[in-house]
Amino acid sequence: xxxxxxxxEKTRGLLIMTLAIWFVFxxxxxxxxxxxxxxxxxxxxxxxYWFTCQGSLGIFVILIFWFANKQEKIDEExxxxxxxxx
Amino acid sequence: xxxxNFIDNLPKVYGIYTGGFLAFIIIMSIGEQMGMxxxxxxxxxxxxxxxxxxxxxxxxxxxxxxxxxxxGRQVPTVxxxxxxxxxxxxxxxxxxxxxxxxxxxxxxxxxLVGWTGGYVLVASLLAPYLRKFGCYTVPDFIxxxxxxxxxxxxxxxxxxxxxxxxVTAQINATGTIAxxxxxxxxQYAVYVGLISILLCSxxxxxxxxxxxxVAQYIVLIIAYLLPVFWISNxxxxxxxxxxxxxxxVARIGELEQQFGFVKNAAADxxxxxxxxxxxxxxxxxxxATPWGFISLALAMMMGTASLPHVMMRYFTTPSxxxxxxxxxxxxxxxxxxxxxxxxxxxxxxxxxIDPSLPTGIIGKSIAEVQxxxxxxxxxxxxLMFVSDFNGNGTLELNEFFMGGKxxxxxxxxxxxxxxxxxxxxxxxxxAAAMSTADGLILAIANAISHDVYYKIIDPxxxxxxxxxxxxxxxxxxxxxxxxxxxxxxxxxxxxxIWAFDFAMSGLFFPLVLGVWWKRANREGAIAGMAxxxxxxxxxxxxxxxxxSGFLGITQLTFGIFGSAVSLVAMVVVSxxxxxxxxxxxxxxxxxxxxxxxxILGKQ
Numbered sequence: 001x002x003x004x005x006x007x008x009e010k011t012r013g014l015l016i017m018t019l020a021i022w023f024v025f026x027x028x029x030x031x032x033x034x035x036x037x038x039x040x041x042x043x044x045x046x047x048x049y050w051f052t053c054q055g056s057l058g059i060f061v062i063l064i065f066w067f068a069n070k071q072e073k074i075d076e077e078x079x080x081x082x083x084x085x086x
Numbered sequence: 087x088x089x090x091n092f093i094d095n096l097p098k099v100y101g102i103y104t105g106g107f108l109a110f111i112i113i114m115s116i117g118e119q120m121g122m123x124x125x126x127x128x129x130x131x132x133x134x135x136x137x138x139x140x141x142x143x144x145x146x147x148x149x150x151x152x153x154x155x156x157x158g159r160q161v162p163t164v165x166x167x168x169x170x171x172x173x174x175x176x177x178x179x180x181x182x183x184x185x186x187x188x189x190x191x192x193x194x195x196x197x198l199v200g201w202t203g204g205y206v207l208v209a210s211l212l213a214p215y216l217r218k219f220g221c222y223t224v225p226d227f228i229x230x231x232x233x234x235x236x237x238x239x240x241x242x243x244x245x246x247x248x249x250x251x252x253v254t255a256q257i258n259a260t261g262t263i264a265x266x267x268x269x270x271x272x273q274y275a276v277y278v279g280l281i282s283i284l285l286c287s288x289x290x291x292x293x294x295x296x297x298x299x300v301a302q303y304i305v306l307i308i309a310y311l312l313p314v315f316w317i318s319n320x321x322x323x324x325x326x327x328x329x330x331x332x333x334x335v336a337r338i339g340e341l342e343q344q345f346g347f348v349k350n351a352a353a354d355x356x357x358x359x360x361x362x363x364x365x366x367x368x369x370x371x372x373x374a375t376p377w378g379f380i381s382l383a384l385a386m387m388m389g390t391a392s393l394p395h396v397m398m399r400y401f402t403t404p405s406x407x408x409x410x411x412x413x414x415x416x417x418x419x420x421x422x423x424x425x426x427x428x429x430x431x432x433x434x435x436x437x438x439i440d441p442s443l444p445t446g447i448i449g450k451s452i453a454e455v456q457x458x459x460x461x462x463x464x465x466x467x468x469l470m471f472v473s474d475f476n477g478n479g480t481l482e483l484n485e486f487f488m489g490g491k492x493x494x495x496x497x498x499x500x501x502x503x504x505x506x507x508x509x510x511x512x513x514x515x516x517a518a519a520m521s522t523a524d525g526l527i528l529a530i531a532n533a534i535s536h537d538v539y540y541k542i543i544d545p546x547x548x549x550x551x552x553x554x555x556x557x558x559x560x561x562x563x564x565x566x567x568x569x570x571x572x573x574x575x576x577x578x579x580x581x582x583i584w585a586f587d588f589a590m591s592g593l594f595f596p597l598v599l600g601v602w603w604k605r606a607n608r609e610g611a612i613a614g615m616a617x618x619x620x621x622x623x624x625x626x627x628x629x630x631x632x633x634s635g636f637l638g639i640t641q642l643t644f645g646i647f648g649s650a651v652s653l654v655a656m657v658v659v660s661x662x663x664x665x666x667x668x669x670x671x672x673x674x675x676x677x678x679x680x681x682x683x684x685i686l687g688k689q
Contacts, residue, residue: 008678018210026203026387030379033192034372044332049370052195053428054328057202061417064209068410071214075407080679082405 007078014074018067025056025063093160100165103138104304110134111308115506124505128267131509132516135305136282139298139520146290146297151549154291154556155222155532157402161296166408167415169296170399172303174201174420176252177259177519178582180306183424185490187431191367193374193382197583198424200383202417204390209413212391213400215601215677217409220684221401223529224394224593225537230686231600232611233670235542240615242533244592245394247619249526250567252393252585256523257283257564257571260516266467267512273572280568282516283523288557291532295524296402302517307422309514314426317433317501321443327429334436338369341439345448345483354475362471362487369435377638385643389586392593394533395525406680434497439483445500447472448483455481460499464492527567531559583642584626591622591648595656603660604674610660617655622648 001009029036033048041047041055075081092099114127152158161169179201186194221227224245229238260279265272286298314327324330347366358364367373390396399416403409441449447458452474455461464470469489472481488496494515498507535556540547547555596614599606625644629635639647665671673685 004675004679011678015210018206022203022206022210026199026206026383027380030196030199030383031376033374033376033379037370037372043329045335046370048372049192049335052192052198054425056199057421057425060202060206061414061421063206064414064417065411067206067210068407068414071410072407075680078679080681082407082680 003078007074007080010074010077011071014067014070018063021063022060025051025059029056093162096162096165100300100304103301104308107135107305107308111506111510114509115504118504118506124508125269127505127509128512129269131513132264132267135513135517136285136520139282139301139517140285142298142301143286143288143290143294146294148290148293149550149553151222151552153293154553155401155536156398157291157293157296159402160404161402163403163408163412164415165300166296166399166403166412167419168303169299170396170412170416171419171423172299172306172517172521173399173525174396174416174522175306175423175518176256176522176582177263177515178255179423179427180310180515180518181259181491181494184427184430184434185493187428188435188493189363189365189367189490190373191369192372193367193378195428196374196379196382197386198427200386201390202420202424203383204387205413205417205420207387207391208396208400209410211598212397212601213413214406214410214680216397216597217400217403218406218677218680218684220686222536222686223533224397224597225533226541226686227600228593228596228611228615229537229541231670231673232596232606232608232666234608237608237611237615238537238541240612241593241596242537244589244615244619245533246530247623248393248585248589248592249395249530250563251581251588253523253526253530253563253567254570255581256519256526257567259519260523261568261571263512263516263519267509267516276568276572279516279520279523280564283520283527284561284564286520287524287528288560291553291556292398292402292528295528296399298524299521302521303419305517306514306521307419309510309517310423310430311426313498313503313507313511314430314433316503316507317437317497318429320501320503321433321437323433323436327433328425331429331432334432335370337440338432338436339371341448342368342483345439348482348484350475350484354473357473358487359468359471362469362489364484364487365435365439366484369432375638381638381643381646385590385645386583386586388590388594388649389645392589392597393586394589394593395522395529398529398532399525430497431493434493434500437497437501438486445502448481448486450481451479452481452485453479460496463499464488464496469496523567527560527564530563531556534563535559587622587626587643587645587648588619590645591652592619594649595653599656601674601677604671605660605665606656607660607663607666607670609663610656610658613659614652614656618648618652621651 037046037048039047041050148154216227219227225238225241228241257279261272261276264278265275287295318327319325323334400409403412437443437445439448440446447455452472455472461470469492471487473485475485539555540552592615596611622644625647626641629641
């Protein structure tokens with residue numbers, strides 16, 4: 001397999017993982033919104049309520065930075081990263 | 087003080103700017119102590135900030151296509167993040183979001199999840215690849231990837247429909263704020279707003295818009311966070327509200343139990359002024375079906391990834407790597423405001439309904455409430471209303487009505503903050519609406535000037551002529567938007583949500599599959615864009631004219647239907663027609679790696 005095909009396969013793997021995490025926190029947990037809200041979440045807020053106003057939002061921020069770093073590593077591994085700028 | 091390259095000095099420049107703005111707030115509060123009137127303070131805040139934006143817009147003037155369309159592709163990651171956040175957070179986010187949460191609770195918070203989760207799609211599916219492509223506009227990508235003028239033209243059509251729906255709402259919001267702060271009639275205030283918007287973008291295009299948006303972000307985030315923290319401390323709710331309002335949220339739940347949600351008779355509701363609502367939904371309980379919540383969040387997420395004014399912000403970063411990181415920073419800066427909106431809604435609601443607080447009005451006698459100063463002010467502004475439906479002389483929860491905007495605009499006054507804060511909030515709302523309007527008008531004007539005029543009508547046009555056309559279009563589109571806004575035909579929030587649905591109906595899959603599916607071809611893209619937009623719009627019209635809809639898809643989520651049609655049409659038509667040329671496939675391969683020159687830069 002060519003270097004480029006391998007790079008793309010890894011990139012696609014990372015995409016699937018990123019989208020899976022995204023799916024859980026944007027859609028998955030809200031299937032059980034009513035049940036989850038009975039539980040006390042961080043800082044004492046009802047759990048579902050906390051996810052809608054802080055939890056999911058914060059996780060998305062972290063997820064994007066995590067994704068960006070991983071993708072940079074993949075690009076470097078195959079020598080496809082850009083040079084000399086940031 | 088400032089030496090060398092402007093870009094290297096950015097932290098210093100905006101540091102001084104922020105310091106200057108804080109000093110201005112302090113001067114204004116001293117002015118208030120010395121007897122400046124509320125009206126003067128409001129005018130000073132709006133006039134001062136708009137003047138600063140205009141100066142930045144003038145200093146960013148340019149005669150180069152690269153600077154005009156993509157700010158010279160040298161905007162650093164963090165600053166692009168701030169600019170995107172301002173571009174993104176509209177007058178609706180600033181003024182109406184906390185109100186929506188206040189009235190509708192959980193069901194409305196799908197918008198918070200949707201308007202942030204969409205950035206994960208932007209970062210992972212699109213932004214870095216479109217940056218590598220090196221296009222000036224979103225239709226530029228569609229036109230080059232799929233080939234042919236028809237694809238380019240259709241992309242411009244979808245972009246224009248979505249962005250224009252959005253921009254009238256923003257111009258409307260600048261008009262509302264200008265009319266209140268400057269005390270002039272709305273019909274004129276709309277044009278004052280428009281001129282302020284054009285001052286930022288006319289001379290410098292994307293470069294001017296970028297540096298004013300950073301400045302606008304700083305104003306709007308200070309204007310949003312300062313009151314939230316101040317109110318929370320003043321009420322003794324906690325010095326860092328985000329982590330400390332659990333007791334307040336629980337207390338609202340208790341009070342809701344105690345008061346109950348009494349349903350008003352239809353005849354009684356008729357006496358309530360238009361646009362005002364009472365509290366009829368639980369604050370923190372789950373009050374929507376899973377699909378109701380998820381479908382709205384999903385529509386907003388896919389719409390986010392298809393809205394061109396956001397996407398084009400990532401064309402301005404120096405590299406592909408920077409584009410990815412920049413999406414993260416954008417969402418971080420958005421998160422600062424979005425995570426504060428529910429806190430403001432909580433503080434606002436508790437301070438009004440808790441009888442044990444001095445500001446609480448529920449349980450007081452109607453006459454007493456009607457004598458309160460702030461009640462009289464906001465009642466006059468048509469944002470508050472009480473009425474003794476059951477005739478017992480006391481104000482009940484179901485007898486108190488408020489406009490959505492009042493949560494942001496009136497809470498500082500109710501909590502007893504000085505007027506300088508209200509002036510600050512007006513400046514923040516103006517900044518939020520202006521920055522979004524600028525991004526949208528520029529997106530439309532650039533797409534028409536670059537893709538329709540330069541690429542389709544006159545490919546030999548010189549740069550100077552192209553930029554004249556771009557500026558003329560900017561003014562024309564701005565005035566068209568303002569004219570429609572002046573007619574006041576639609577609500578702010580509804581039209582914003584429609585814009586997302588239109589964008590996702592026509593553009594989501596053509597964009598995503600353009601990068602991720604090599605087999606996607608021109609015929610497929612044409613079918614995807616045309617049928618997606620038509621079926622989405624058709625569904626909206628059908629539901630609006632009394633249709634029942636299906637699968638629980640409402641007029642707020644019609645994009646789910648439109649984009650599903652778009653996906654099916656695109657895949658089926660692509661597979662039925664021949665695969666894209668070898669050159670196109672090679673181009674897709676190159677887009678997928680960050681290294682090497684950009685696709686369009688080569689030509």
